[in-house]
Amino acid sequence: MIDLKLLRDDPEPVRASQRSRGEDDGLVDAVLDADARRRASLLEFEQRRSEQKTFGKQVAAATGAEKVALVAQAKQLSERVRALQAEADAAQTELDELLWRIPNVVAPGVPVGGEDDYVELKQVGTRRDFAAEGFAPADHLEIGERLGGIDVARGAKVSGSRFYFLTGVGARLELALLNLAMDTATSNGFTPVITPTLVRPEIMAGTGFLGAHAAEVYRLRDDDLYLVGTSEVALAGLHSDEILDLSAGPARYAGWSACYRREAGSHGRDTRGIIRVHQFHKVEMFVYCTPDDAAAEHERLLGWEEQMLAAVELPYRVIDTAAGDLGSSAARKFDCEAWLPTQDRWLELTSTSNCTTFQARRLAARERTEGGTRPVATLNGTLGTTRWIVALLENHQQGDGSVHVPVALRPYLGGLALLEPVVRG
RNA sequence: GGAGGCGUCGCCUAGUGGCCUAUGGCGCCCGCCUGCUAAGCGGGUUCGGGGCUUAAAUCCCGUCGCGGGUUCAAAUCCCGCCGCCUCCGCCA
Numbered sequence: 001m002i003d004l005k006l007l008r009d010d011p012e013p014v015r016a017s018q019r020s021r022g023e024d025d026g027l028v029d030a031v032l033d034a035d036a037r038r039r040a041s042l043l044e045f046e047q048r049r050s051e052q053k054t055f056g057k058q059v060a061a062a063t064g065a066e067k068v069a070l071v072a073q074a075k076q077l078s079e080r081v082r083a084l085q086a087e088a089d090a091a092q093t094e095l096d097e098l099l100w101r102i103p104n105v106v107a108p109g110v111p112v113g114g115e116d117d118y119v120e121l122k123q124v125g126t127r128r129d130f131a132a133e134g135f136a137p138a139d140h141l142e143i144g145e146r147l148g149g150i151d152v153a154r155g156a157k158v159s160g161s162r163f164y165f166l167t168g169v170g171a172r173l174e175l176a177l178l179n180l181a182m183d184t185a186t187s188n189g190f191t192p193v194i195t196p197t198l199v200r201p202e203i204m205a206g207t208g209f210l211g212a213h214a215a216e217v218y219r220l221r222d223d224d225l226y227l228v229g230t231s232e233v234a235l236a237g238l239h240s241d242e243i244l245d246l247s248a249g250p251a252r253y254a255g256w257s258a259c260y261r262r263e264a265g266s267h268g269r270d271t272r273g274i275i276r277v278h279q280f281h282k283v284e285m286f287v288y289c290t291p292d293d294a295a296a297e298h299e300r301l302l303g304w305e306e307q308m309l310a311a312v313e314l315p316y317r318v319i320d321t322a323a324g325d326l327g328s329s330a331a332r333k334f335d336c337e338a339w340l341p342t343q344d345r346w347l348e349l350t351s352t353s354n355c356t357t358f359q360a361r362r363l364a365a366r367e368r369t370e371g372g373t374r375p376v377a378t379l380n381g382t383l384g385t386t387r388w389i390v391a392l393l394e395n396h397q398q399g400d401g402s403v404h405v406p407v408a409l410r411p412y413l414g415g416l417a418l419l420e421p422v423v424r425g
Numbered sequence: 426g427g428a429g430g431c432g433u434c435g436c437c438u439a440g441u442g443g444c445c446u447a448u449g450g451c452g453c454c455c456g457c458c459u460g461c462u463a464a465g466c467g468g469g470u471u472c473g474g475g476g477c478u479u480a481a482a483u484c485c486c487g488u489c490g491c492g493g494g495u496u497c498a499a500a501u502c503c504c505g506c507c508g509c510c511u512c513c514g515c516c517a
Binding site for chain 2: 039042043045046047049050052053055056057059060061070071072076077078243372373
Protein backbone atom coordinates (compact mmCIF):
# COMPACT_ATOMS: atom_id res chain seq x y z
CA MET A 1 0.00 0.00 0.00
CA ILE A 2 1.24 3.48 -0.70
CA ASP A 3 1.60 6.04 2.07
CA LEU A 4 -1.73 7.84 2.40
CA LYS A 5 -0.17 10.74 4.27
CA LEU A 6 2.34 11.38 1.50
CA LEU A 7 -0.45 11.07 -1.05
CA ARG A 8 -2.50 13.72 0.77
CA ASP A 9 0.42 16.12 1.08
CA ASP A 10 1.65 15.78 -2.48
CA PRO A 11 -0.14 13.43 -4.91
CA GLU A 12 2.05 14.40 -7.87
CA PRO A 13 4.82 11.80 -7.42
CA VAL A 14 2.18 9.07 -7.23
CA ARG A 15 0.44 10.35 -10.34
CA ALA A 16 3.77 10.53 -12.18
CA SER A 17 4.60 6.99 -11.07
CA GLN A 18 1.26 5.71 -12.35
CA ARG A 19 1.85 7.35 -15.71
CA SER A 20 5.38 5.90 -15.99
CA ARG A 21 3.82 2.45 -15.60
CA GLY A 22 1.44 3.30 -18.39
CA GLU A 23 -1.56 3.32 -16.06
CA ASP A 24 -4.34 5.86 -15.48
CA ASP A 25 -3.70 8.16 -12.53
CA GLY A 26 -7.44 8.84 -11.94
CA LEU A 27 -7.41 6.45 -8.99
CA VAL A 28 -5.48 9.03 -7.02
CA ASP A 29 -8.38 11.50 -7.13
CA ALA A 30 -10.87 8.83 -6.07
CA VAL A 31 -8.65 7.96 -3.09
CA LEU A 32 -8.33 11.58 -1.98
CA ASP A 33 -12.10 12.05 -2.25
CA ALA A 34 -12.94 8.97 -0.19
CA ASP A 35 -10.32 9.97 2.35
CA ALA A 36 -11.83 13.45 2.79
CA ARG A 37 -15.31 12.00 3.37
CA ARG A 38 -13.96 9.49 5.84
CA ARG A 39 -12.21 12.18 7.83
CA ALA A 40 -15.29 14.40 7.98
CA SER A 41 -17.48 11.60 9.37
CA LEU A 42 -14.81 10.56 11.81
CA LEU A 43 -14.40 14.06 13.18
CA GLU A 44 -18.05 14.36 14.25
CA PHE A 45 -18.11 10.76 15.39
CA GLU A 46 -15.30 11.43 17.83
CA GLN A 47 -17.04 14.49 19.25
CA ARG A 48 -20.39 12.71 19.77
CA ARG A 49 -18.68 9.68 21.20
CA SER A 50 -17.00 11.88 23.77
CA GLU A 51 -20.35 13.39 24.74
CA GLN A 52 -21.82 9.94 24.97
CA LYS A 53 -19.25 8.89 27.53
CA THR A 54 -19.98 11.87 29.76
CA PHE A 55 -23.69 11.08 29.46
CA GLY A 56 -23.09 7.50 30.45
CA LYS A 57 -21.66 8.51 33.79
CA GLN A 58 -24.62 10.78 34.51
CA VAL A 59 -27.03 7.97 33.69
CA ALA A 60 -25.18 5.61 35.97
CA ALA A 61 -25.30 8.07 38.86
CA ALA A 62 -28.95 9.09 38.40
CA THR A 63 -32.04 7.37 39.87
CA GLY A 64 -35.81 7.38 39.44
CA ALA A 65 -37.52 9.83 37.10
CA GLU A 66 -34.28 11.69 36.45
CA LYS A 67 -32.71 8.51 35.16
CA VAL A 68 -35.62 7.76 32.86
CA ALA A 69 -35.30 11.21 31.29
CA LEU A 70 -31.56 10.89 30.85
CA VAL A 71 -31.86 7.47 29.26
CA ALA A 72 -34.26 8.90 26.69
CA GLN A 73 -31.76 11.62 25.79
CA ALA A 74 -28.87 9.19 25.71
CA LYS A 75 -30.82 7.06 23.31
CA GLN A 76 -30.97 9.87 20.73
CA LEU A 77 -27.27 10.53 21.04
CA SER A 78 -26.55 6.85 20.66
CA GLU A 79 -28.49 6.72 17.42
CA ARG A 80 -26.49 9.61 15.99
CA VAL A 81 -23.21 7.95 16.98
CA ARG A 82 -24.28 4.76 15.31
CA ALA A 83 -25.15 6.56 12.06
CA LEU A 84 -21.83 8.39 12.01
CA GLN A 85 -19.92 5.22 12.60
CA ALA A 86 -21.70 3.55 9.68
CA GLU A 87 -20.79 6.52 7.47
CA ALA A 88 -17.16 6.46 8.48
CA ASP A 89 -16.96 2.69 8.03
CA ALA A 90 -18.43 2.87 4.54
CA ALA A 91 -15.96 5.58 3.49
CA GLN A 92 -13.10 3.60 5.02
CA THR A 93 -14.08 0.46 3.13
CA GLU A 94 -14.25 2.43 -0.09
CA LEU A 95 -10.91 4.06 0.64
CA ASP A 96 -9.18 0.76 1.39
CA GLU A 97 -10.53 -0.82 -1.75
CA LEU A 98 -9.19 2.04 -3.88
CA LEU A 99 -5.93 2.35 -2.03
CA TRP A 100 -5.12 -1.34 -2.46
CA ARG A 101 -5.42 -0.97 -6.23
CA ILE A 102 -2.62 1.58 -6.53
CA PRO A 103 0.70 -0.15 -7.23
CA ASN A 104 3.96 0.84 -5.55
CA VAL A 105 5.56 4.13 -6.41
CA VAL A 106 8.25 3.54 -9.04
CA ALA A 107 11.77 4.38 -7.87
CA PRO A 108 13.62 7.32 -9.47
CA GLY A 109 15.75 6.23 -12.40
CA VAL A 110 13.62 3.26 -13.46
CA PRO A 111 13.20 3.17 -17.25
CA VAL A 112 9.78 4.34 -18.43
CA GLY A 113 7.74 1.99 -20.58
CA GLY A 114 6.79 -1.68 -20.94
CA GLU A 115 8.37 -5.10 -21.18
CA ASP A 116 10.71 -4.17 -24.04
CA ASP A 117 11.93 -0.90 -22.55
CA TYR A 118 14.43 -2.41 -20.10
CA VAL A 119 17.97 -1.09 -19.85
CA GLU A 120 20.81 -3.63 -20.10
CA LEU A 121 23.26 -2.93 -17.28
CA LYS A 122 25.98 -5.40 -18.14
CA GLN A 123 26.93 -8.76 -19.70
CA VAL A 124 29.08 -11.27 -17.86
CA GLY A 125 30.83 -14.40 -19.13
CA THR A 126 31.47 -15.72 -22.61
CA ARG A 127 28.83 -17.18 -24.88
CA ARG A 128 30.07 -20.34 -26.56
CA ASP A 129 30.54 -20.44 -30.31
CA PHE A 130 29.09 -23.85 -31.20
CA ALA A 131 29.83 -23.41 -34.92
CA ALA A 132 33.49 -23.02 -34.12
CA GLU A 133 33.32 -26.09 -31.91
CA GLY A 134 31.89 -28.00 -34.82
CA PHE A 135 28.41 -29.07 -33.70
CA ALA A 136 24.88 -27.71 -33.52
CA PRO A 137 23.65 -27.38 -29.93
CA ALA A 138 20.69 -29.51 -28.86
CA ASP A 139 17.91 -27.87 -26.85
CA HIS A 140 17.44 -28.59 -23.15
CA LEU A 141 14.60 -31.06 -23.64
CA GLU A 142 16.51 -33.16 -26.14
CA ILE A 143 19.55 -33.21 -23.86
CA GLY A 144 17.41 -33.90 -20.80
CA GLU A 145 15.70 -36.81 -22.49
CA ARG A 146 19.02 -38.29 -23.65
CA LEU A 147 20.27 -38.12 -20.05
CA GLY A 148 17.07 -39.76 -18.81
CA GLY A 149 16.48 -36.63 -16.71
CA ILE A 150 13.34 -34.96 -18.07
CA ASP A 151 10.03 -36.61 -19.04
CA VAL A 152 7.41 -34.16 -20.27
CA ALA A 153 5.27 -36.72 -22.09
CA ARG A 154 4.45 -38.58 -18.91
CA GLY A 155 4.12 -35.28 -17.06
CA ALA A 156 1.35 -34.36 -19.50
CA LYS A 157 -0.25 -37.80 -19.14
CA VAL A 158 -0.43 -37.51 -15.37
CA SER A 159 -1.09 -33.79 -14.86
CA GLY A 160 -1.54 -32.05 -18.22
CA SER A 161 0.52 -29.67 -20.29
CA ARG A 162 3.31 -27.71 -18.58
CA PHE A 163 3.89 -30.55 -16.10
CA TYR A 164 6.93 -32.83 -16.15
CA PHE A 165 8.83 -35.49 -14.30
CA LEU A 166 12.44 -34.94 -13.31
CA THR A 167 13.98 -38.39 -13.14
CA GLY A 168 17.37 -39.83 -12.31
CA VAL A 169 20.09 -37.31 -13.02
CA GLY A 170 17.43 -34.65 -13.68
CA ALA A 171 16.10 -34.96 -10.14
CA ARG A 172 19.62 -35.03 -8.74
CA LEU A 173 20.58 -31.96 -10.74
CA GLU A 174 17.66 -29.98 -9.32
CA LEU A 175 18.45 -31.04 -5.77
CA ALA A 176 22.13 -30.21 -6.31
CA LEU A 177 21.34 -26.76 -7.66
CA LEU A 178 18.88 -25.91 -4.89
CA ASN A 179 21.21 -27.21 -2.20
CA LEU A 180 24.03 -25.09 -3.61
CA ALA A 181 21.66 -22.13 -3.53
CA MET A 182 20.65 -22.82 0.08
CA ASP A 183 24.29 -23.18 1.13
CA THR A 184 25.26 -20.01 -0.72
CA ALA A 185 22.52 -18.13 1.13
CA THR A 186 23.38 -19.65 4.50
CA SER A 187 27.06 -18.81 4.14
CA ASN A 188 26.05 -15.22 3.39
CA GLY A 189 24.12 -14.99 6.66
CA PHE A 190 20.62 -15.95 5.53
CA THR A 191 18.39 -18.10 7.73
CA PRO A 192 17.23 -21.12 5.72
CA VAL A 193 13.46 -21.65 5.78
CA ILE A 194 11.07 -24.21 4.35
CA THR A 195 7.78 -22.36 3.95
CA PRO A 196 4.09 -23.21 3.66
CA THR A 197 2.92 -23.17 0.05
CA LEU A 198 -0.75 -22.60 0.86
CA VAL A 199 -1.56 -19.20 2.33
CA ARG A 200 -4.55 -17.17 3.49
CA PRO A 201 -6.12 -14.54 1.23
CA GLU A 202 -4.89 -11.58 3.31
CA ILE A 203 -1.29 -12.74 3.02
CA MET A 204 -1.57 -13.23 -0.74
CA ALA A 205 -3.23 -9.82 -1.08
CA GLY A 206 -0.65 -8.20 1.20
CA THR A 207 2.24 -9.22 -1.01
CA GLY A 208 0.54 -7.66 -4.03
CA PHE A 209 -0.07 -10.82 -6.04
CA LEU A 210 -3.82 -10.34 -6.27
CA GLY A 211 -3.40 -7.11 -8.23
CA ALA A 212 -2.79 -7.13 -11.95
CA HIS A 213 -1.59 -10.76 -11.93
CA ALA A 214 -4.42 -12.33 -9.92
CA ALA A 215 -5.22 -14.70 -12.79
CA GLU A 216 -1.73 -16.23 -12.37
CA VAL A 217 -2.55 -17.56 -8.92
CA TYR A 218 -4.08 -20.96 -8.11
CA ARG A 219 -6.93 -20.72 -5.59
CA LEU A 220 -8.53 -23.44 -3.52
CA ARG A 221 -12.09 -22.22 -3.20
CA ASP A 222 -13.24 -24.95 -0.85
CA ASP A 223 -10.64 -23.94 1.71
CA ASP A 224 -10.22 -20.22 0.98
CA LEU A 225 -6.48 -20.68 0.45
CA TYR A 226 -4.07 -19.76 -2.33
CA LEU A 227 -1.15 -21.76 -3.70
CA VAL A 228 1.94 -19.57 -3.68
CA GLY A 229 3.85 -18.76 -6.86
CA THR A 230 6.96 -18.14 -4.74
CA SER A 231 8.04 -18.53 -1.13
CA GLU A 232 8.25 -14.73 -1.07
CA VAL A 233 4.55 -14.78 -0.17
CA ALA A 234 4.99 -16.89 2.95
CA LEU A 235 8.18 -15.08 3.96
CA ALA A 236 6.46 -11.70 3.64
CA GLY A 237 3.71 -13.09 5.85
CA LEU A 238 6.23 -14.47 8.36
CA HIS A 239 6.56 -11.15 10.18
CA SER A 240 3.16 -9.68 9.30
CA ASP A 241 1.53 -7.84 12.16
CA GLU A 242 4.81 -7.73 14.04
CA ILE A 243 7.23 -5.07 15.21
CA LEU A 244 10.75 -6.06 14.15
CA ASP A 245 14.06 -5.15 15.75
CA LEU A 246 16.41 -4.39 12.85
CA SER A 247 19.04 -2.64 14.97
CA ALA A 248 21.47 -5.51 14.35
CA GLY A 249 20.95 -5.29 10.58
CA PRO A 250 18.51 -6.72 8.01
CA ALA A 251 16.56 -9.92 8.71
CA ARG A 252 17.51 -12.22 5.85
CA TYR A 253 15.72 -15.46 4.96
CA ALA A 254 16.30 -18.03 2.24
CA GLY A 255 13.03 -19.81 1.45
CA TRP A 256 12.86 -23.19 -0.24
CA SER A 257 9.48 -24.11 -1.70
CA ALA A 258 7.47 -25.53 -4.52
CA CYS A 259 5.95 -22.76 -6.64
CA TYR A 260 2.69 -22.88 -8.56
CA ARG A 261 1.70 -20.70 -11.50
CA ARG A 262 -1.36 -20.92 -13.71
CA GLU A 263 0.38 -19.31 -16.72
CA ALA A 264 -3.09 -18.17 -17.75
CA GLY A 265 -1.92 -15.46 -20.12
CA SER A 266 0.89 -17.35 -21.80
CA HIS A 267 -0.80 -19.91 -24.05
CA GLY A 268 1.54 -20.88 -26.85
CA ARG A 269 4.59 -19.28 -25.22
CA ASP A 270 7.57 -21.42 -24.20
CA THR A 271 5.55 -24.58 -24.74
CA ARG A 272 8.49 -26.90 -25.25
CA GLY A 273 10.35 -28.43 -22.33
CA ILE A 274 10.42 -27.04 -18.82
CA ILE A 275 11.04 -23.34 -19.43
CA ARG A 276 7.54 -22.27 -18.43
CA VAL A 277 5.71 -24.75 -16.18
CA HIS A 278 2.88 -24.83 -13.65
CA GLN A 279 4.99 -26.22 -10.83
CA PHE A 280 8.66 -25.87 -9.98
CA HIS A 281 11.02 -25.44 -7.08
CA LYS A 282 12.80 -22.29 -6.05
CA VAL A 283 15.23 -20.93 -3.49
CA GLU A 284 14.30 -17.32 -2.81
CA MET A 285 16.05 -14.68 -0.73
CA PHE A 286 13.77 -12.45 1.29
CA VAL A 287 14.88 -9.47 3.36
CA TYR A 288 13.32 -7.13 5.88
CA CYS A 289 15.40 -3.95 6.32
CA THR A 290 15.02 -0.28 7.10
CA PRO A 291 13.69 1.86 4.23
CA ASP A 292 16.96 3.84 4.23
CA ASP A 293 18.96 0.67 3.62
CA ALA A 294 16.68 -0.82 0.94
CA ALA A 295 18.43 0.46 -2.19
CA ALA A 296 21.83 -0.73 -0.94
CA GLU A 297 20.37 -4.11 0.07
CA HIS A 298 18.89 -4.43 -3.41
CA GLU A 299 22.40 -4.17 -4.85
CA ARG A 300 23.60 -6.80 -2.38
CA LEU A 301 20.81 -9.20 -3.43
CA LEU A 302 21.82 -8.73 -7.06
CA GLY A 303 25.41 -9.49 -6.00
CA TRP A 304 24.43 -12.79 -4.40
CA GLU A 305 22.43 -13.78 -7.48
CA GLU A 306 25.49 -13.08 -9.61
CA GLN A 307 27.59 -15.15 -7.22
CA MET A 308 25.29 -18.14 -7.91
CA LEU A 309 25.32 -17.60 -11.67
CA ALA A 310 29.11 -17.45 -11.62
CA ALA A 311 29.23 -20.63 -9.53
CA VAL A 312 27.31 -22.56 -12.16
CA GLU A 313 29.44 -21.05 -14.93
CA LEU A 314 26.68 -19.45 -17.00
CA PRO A 315 26.99 -16.42 -19.30
CA TYR A 316 24.35 -13.85 -18.35
CA ARG A 317 23.28 -10.25 -18.53
CA VAL A 318 21.62 -7.96 -15.99
CA ILE A 319 18.69 -5.75 -16.93
CA ASP A 320 16.93 -2.89 -15.14
CA THR A 321 13.23 -3.61 -15.72
CA ALA A 322 11.01 -0.82 -17.05
CA ALA A 323 8.20 0.65 -14.96
CA GLY A 324 5.36 -1.05 -16.82
CA ASP A 325 6.86 -4.49 -16.23
CA LEU A 326 7.43 -4.17 -12.47
CA GLY A 327 4.40 -5.90 -10.98
CA SER A 328 2.34 -4.08 -8.39
CA SER A 329 4.67 -4.34 -5.40
CA ALA A 330 8.11 -3.48 -6.79
CA ALA A 331 9.62 0.00 -6.94
CA ARG A 332 12.58 -1.35 -8.88
CA LYS A 333 13.51 -4.73 -10.33
CA PHE A 334 16.73 -6.23 -11.71
CA ASP A 335 16.61 -9.46 -13.72
CA CYS A 336 19.53 -11.74 -14.53
CA GLU A 337 19.09 -13.56 -17.82
CA ALA A 338 21.22 -16.48 -18.96
CA TRP A 339 22.11 -17.07 -22.58
CA LEU A 340 20.00 -19.69 -24.30
CA PRO A 341 22.01 -20.87 -27.32
CA THR A 342 19.30 -22.81 -29.16
CA GLN A 343 16.88 -19.89 -29.14
CA ASP A 344 19.49 -17.19 -29.61
CA ARG A 345 18.01 -15.19 -26.74
CA TRP A 346 18.31 -14.39 -23.06
CA LEU A 347 16.24 -16.35 -20.51
CA GLU A 348 15.25 -14.88 -17.14
CA LEU A 349 16.82 -16.92 -14.32
CA THR A 350 16.60 -14.47 -11.44
CA SER A 351 14.58 -11.46 -10.50
CA THR A 352 15.22 -9.21 -7.53
CA SER A 353 12.71 -6.59 -6.43
CA ASN A 354 12.90 -3.72 -3.99
CA CYS A 355 9.34 -3.45 -2.68
CA THR A 356 10.22 -0.53 -0.38
CA THR A 357 7.46 -0.21 2.25
CA PHE A 358 4.66 -1.40 -0.06
CA GLN A 359 4.27 -4.96 1.24
CA ALA A 360 5.22 -4.08 4.81
CA ARG A 361 2.50 -1.45 4.96
CA ARG A 362 -0.17 -3.92 3.84
CA LEU A 363 1.08 -6.66 6.14
CA ALA A 364 1.84 -4.37 9.10
CA ALA A 365 5.51 -5.35 9.42
CA ARG A 366 7.02 -2.44 11.32
CA GLU A 367 10.01 -1.30 13.32
CA ARG A 368 10.23 0.95 16.33
CA THR A 369 11.43 4.53 15.92
CA GLU A 370 11.64 7.47 18.29
CA GLY A 371 8.21 8.76 17.33
CA GLY A 372 6.49 5.37 17.30
CA THR A 373 6.60 2.71 14.62
CA ARG A 374 7.02 2.79 10.85
CA PRO A 375 6.77 0.21 8.07
CA VAL A 376 10.00 -1.58 7.14
CA ALA A 377 11.16 -2.28 3.59
CA THR A 378 11.00 -5.74 2.01
CA LEU A 379 13.07 -7.13 -0.84
CA ASN A 380 13.35 -10.44 -2.60
CA GLY A 381 15.58 -12.17 -5.12
CA THR A 382 15.94 -15.53 -6.83
CA LEU A 383 18.87 -17.81 -6.01
CA GLY A 384 17.91 -20.87 -7.98
CA THR A 385 14.97 -22.51 -9.77
CA THR A 386 14.10 -25.55 -11.80
CA ARG A 387 14.43 -23.36 -14.87
CA TRP A 388 18.18 -23.05 -14.28
CA ILE A 389 18.45 -26.66 -15.45
CA VAL A 390 17.47 -25.43 -18.94
CA ALA A 391 20.40 -23.03 -19.10
CA LEU A 392 22.80 -25.51 -17.48
CA LEU A 393 22.06 -28.28 -19.96
CA GLU A 394 22.25 -26.08 -23.04
CA ASN A 395 25.36 -24.10 -22.08
CA HIS A 396 27.35 -27.04 -20.74
CA GLN A 397 26.57 -29.65 -23.42
CA GLN A 398 29.41 -31.41 -25.21
CA GLY A 399 29.59 -32.61 -28.79
CA ASP A 400 29.24 -36.25 -27.70
CA GLY A 401 25.91 -35.69 -25.95
CA SER A 402 27.32 -35.46 -22.45
CA VAL A 403 27.02 -32.44 -20.16
CA HIS A 404 29.83 -30.76 -18.21
CA VAL A 405 29.05 -30.30 -14.49
CA PRO A 406 30.20 -26.95 -13.03
CA VAL A 407 32.82 -27.49 -10.34
CA ALA A 408 30.67 -25.90 -7.63
CA LEU A 409 27.85 -28.39 -8.26
CA ARG A 410 29.98 -31.55 -8.15
CA PRO A 411 30.01 -31.96 -4.36
CA TYR A 412 26.21 -32.08 -4.53
CA LEU A 413 26.29 -34.80 -7.20
CA GLY A 414 28.63 -37.18 -5.47
CA GLY A 415 31.63 -35.76 -7.31
CA LEU A 416 30.17 -36.34 -10.78
CA ALA A 417 32.00 -34.19 -13.38
CA LEU A 418 30.10 -35.30 -16.46
CA LEU A 419 26.45 -36.25 -17.07
CA GLU A 420 26.28 -38.96 -19.70
CA PRO A 421 23.48 -40.18 -21.97
CA VAL A 422 21.60 -43.31 -20.91
CA VAL A 423 19.54 -45.77 -22.90
CA ARG A 424 15.91 -45.37 -21.82
CA GLY A 425 13.32 -48.06 -21.47
C1' G B 426 -14.80 -35.15 12.05
C1' G B 427 -16.82 -35.28 17.60
C1' A B 428 -16.64 -33.31 22.97
C1' G B 429 -14.79 -29.74 26.30
C1' G B 430 -11.67 -25.56 27.87
C1' C B 431 -9.10 -20.99 26.86
C1' G B 432 -7.78 -16.08 24.11
C1' U B 433 -6.90 -8.88 28.49
C1' C B 434 -0.39 -4.43 27.22
C1' G B 435 6.63 -8.04 25.69
C1' C B 436 5.31 -12.15 29.71
C1' C B 437 2.02 -13.46 33.87
C1' U B 438 -2.49 -11.62 35.86
C1' A B 439 -7.36 -8.87 38.19
C1' G B 440 -11.88 -8.02 36.06
C1' U B 441 -19.44 -11.65 35.51
C1' G B 442 -23.47 -4.73 32.39
C1' G B 443 -22.31 1.90 34.51
C1' C B 444 -17.30 3.61 40.22
C1' C B 445 -12.92 0.30 33.64
C1' U B 446 -10.40 6.78 31.99
C1' A B 447 -8.57 -1.79 32.42
C1' U B 448 -5.71 -3.90 38.12
C1' G B 449 -1.25 -5.78 40.13
C1' G B 450 3.45 -8.16 39.30
C1' C B 451 7.77 -9.45 36.14
C1' G B 452 10.75 -7.55 32.39
C1' C B 453 12.38 -3.12 30.04
C1' C B 454 13.45 2.46 29.78
C1' C B 455 14.54 7.26 32.38
C1' G B 456 15.94 9.61 36.92
C1' C B 457 17.51 9.61 42.24
C1' C B 458 20.44 7.28 45.90
C1' U B 459 24.70 4.32 46.83
C1' G B 460 33.12 2.75 46.77
C1' C B 461 31.49 -1.08 42.41
C1' U B 462 27.56 -4.71 41.76
C1' A B 463 23.00 -5.84 43.92
C1' A B 464 19.07 -3.82 46.64
C1' G B 465 16.00 0.60 47.47
C1' C B 466 13.03 5.05 45.92
C1' G B 467 10.23 7.97 42.03
C1' G B 468 8.34 8.14 37.09
C1' G B 469 7.39 5.80 32.39
C1' U B 470 6.12 1.43 29.31
C1' U B 471 -0.32 -1.86 23.94
C1' C B 472 -1.05 -0.48 19.12
C1' G B 473 -3.57 2.73 15.41
C1' G B 474 -5.65 7.52 14.18
C1' G B 475 -6.47 12.88 15.17
C1' G B 476 -5.54 17.79 17.25
C1' C B 477 -1.93 21.42 19.21
C1' U B 478 3.34 22.58 18.78
C1' U B 479 9.63 24.55 15.97
C1' A B 480 9.50 19.93 18.80
C1' A B 481 7.67 17.39 22.96
C1' A B 482 4.30 16.84 26.94
C1' U B 483 -0.71 17.57 28.06
C1' C B 484 -5.36 16.48 25.07
C1' C B 485 -9.37 13.70 21.90
C1' C B 486 -11.18 8.94 19.39
C1' G B 487 -10.59 3.80 18.58
C1' U B 488 -8.26 -0.73 20.43
C1' C B 489 -9.48 -6.56 25.88
C1' G B 490 -8.23 -12.68 19.25
C1' C B 491 -11.51 -10.95 14.68
C1' G B 492 -16.50 -9.63 12.90
C1' G B 493 -21.63 -8.91 13.88
C1' G B 494 -25.74 -8.30 17.52
C1' U B 495 -28.53 -6.93 22.26
C1' U B 496 -28.47 -2.27 25.37
C1' C B 497 -29.04 4.56 26.86
C1' A B 498 -24.33 1.90 28.21
C1' A B 499 -20.32 -4.32 26.63
C1' A B 500 -13.59 -6.82 28.38
C1' U B 501 -18.31 -8.50 30.77
C1' C B 502 -24.48 -10.92 27.62
C1' C B 503 -25.77 -13.38 22.54
C1' C B 504 -24.29 -15.24 17.42
C1' G B 505 -20.51 -16.38 13.72
C1' C B 506 -15.34 -16.91 12.59
C1' C B 507 -10.05 -17.57 13.72
C1' G B 508 -6.20 -19.42 16.85
C1' C B 509 -4.32 -22.41 20.97
C1' C B 510 -4.85 -26.55 24.61
C1' U B 511 -6.99 -31.48 26.37
C1' C B 512 -9.56 -35.96 25.11
C1' C B 513 -11.91 -39.30 21.28
C1' G B 514 -12.05 -40.92 16.11
C1' C B 515 -9.40 -41.12 11.40
C1' C B 516 -4.75 -40.75 8.81
C1' A B 517 0.70 -39.83 5.68
